[in-house]
Amino acid sequence: KAGVTQTPRxxxxxxxxxxxxxxxxxxxHRSVSWYQQTPGQGLQFLFEYFSExxxxxxxxxxxxxxxxxxxxxxxxxxxxxxxxxxALYLCASSLxxxxxxxxxFGPGTRLTVL
Amino acid sequence: xxxxxxxEGPVTLSEEAFLTINCTYxxxxxxxxxxxxxxxxxxxxxxxxxxxxxxxxxxxGFEATYRKETTSFHLEKGxxxxxxxAVYFCALKVSGGYQKVTFGIGTKLQVIP
Numbered sequence: 001k002a003g004v005t006q007t008p009r010x011x012x013x014x015x016x017x018x019x020x021x022x023x024x025x026x027x028x029h030r031s032v033s034w035y036q037q038t039p040g041q042g043l044q045f046l047f048e049y050f051s052e053x054x055x056x057x058x059x060x061x062x063x064x065x066x067x068x069x070x071x072x073x074x075x076x077x078x079x080x081x082x083x084x085x086x087a088l089y090l091c092a093s094s095l096x097x098x099x100x101x102x103x104x105f106g107p108g109t110r111l112t113v114l
Numbered sequence: 115x116x117x118x119x120x121x122e123g124p125v126t127l128s129e130e131a132f133l134t135i136n137c138t139y140x141x142x143x144x145x146x147x148x149x150x151x152x153x154x155x156x157x158x159x160x161x162x163x164x165x166x167x168x169x170x171x172x173x174x175g176f177e178a179t180y181r182k183e184t185t186s187f188h189l190e191k192g193x194x195x196x197x198x199x200a201v202y203f204c205a206l207k208v209s210g211g212y213q214k215v216t217f218g219i220g221t222k223l224q225v226i227p
Contacts, residue, residue: 004157031213033213033214033215035215035217042203042217042218042219042220043158043203043215043217043220044217045214045215045216048213048214056213056214058214090157090158092158092213094213097213099146099207099208099209100146100165101213102160103160103213103215105150105157105158105159106157107155107156107157108157
């Protein structure tokens, strides 16, 4: 069974631009979560989607948004990019997002903001 | 709020040495506890987990015991290998938080031959 895939793997943008990252969960998984990983802050939870609805959200500004499609694929968008948004963005999927459901992580998208 | 504390490292060990990475937590509810591993250039993989007090999670020679009284979940391995070189994250998840996982800062382990 194919794992979680994320596209693109690498991205370079300039300040003020916007970016869209994509995540395809494992087949049959309906919960998708996003995390930001930086050397200073570590891994921080961005948001979780289930059945096209945002179910939980971390402490990030409104410039960070996401959505989920009917096939469970998810996108996250960052508008008005800042230098501090440079990070590895990880997507994770699980069956339905219950406490006992294991999360499977993708390889991440490395975003560099210049 | 929920938080996880672990040493950042790096931790450098010789092959076959004993490994301990300390992890302590604070949680608003009764958490499930996890250790994840991230190899260079890859995403996170679940290494082991424990869902209630005194449970021991184990995998690939790694072990961790859920200690509620000390709010700890220390990772141990009796004999590390070069292939264990990676970043290790302690993490927790609480009921009602769905898939929101709170991670520690990560501990980089380097094993030298």
